[in-house]
Amino acid sequence: MAMYFQKTYPEYxxxxxxxxxxxxxxxxxxxxLMKIGFEYxxxxxxxxxxxxxxxxxxNGSSLSQVV
Numbered sequence: 001m002a003m004y005f006q007k008t009y010p011e012y013x014x015x016x017x018x019x020x021x022x023x024x025x026x027x028x029x030x031x032x033l034m035k036i037g038f039e040y041x042x043x044x045x046x047x048x049x050x051x052x053x054x055x056x057x058x059n060g061s062s063l064s065q066v067v
Contacts, residue, residue, distance in 0.1 A: 004048060 002018035030038070042050075 001044075001048060004045070005052075008049070009052060 002014050005012065006014045006019055
């Protein structure tokens, strides 16, 4: 996610340690959810972009407090 934010929103400073990739073993397994019928309604990019838009509305132009 941090890499997406850094590429899409270069005006915000993302901490370097967040852009170095996931730690070994940090993996999500959603197979059980999928088996019982869970479906994503929105894509990850839509969720992240909407989060930034909402944070801008809440904080004006200062998103640095949120990121």
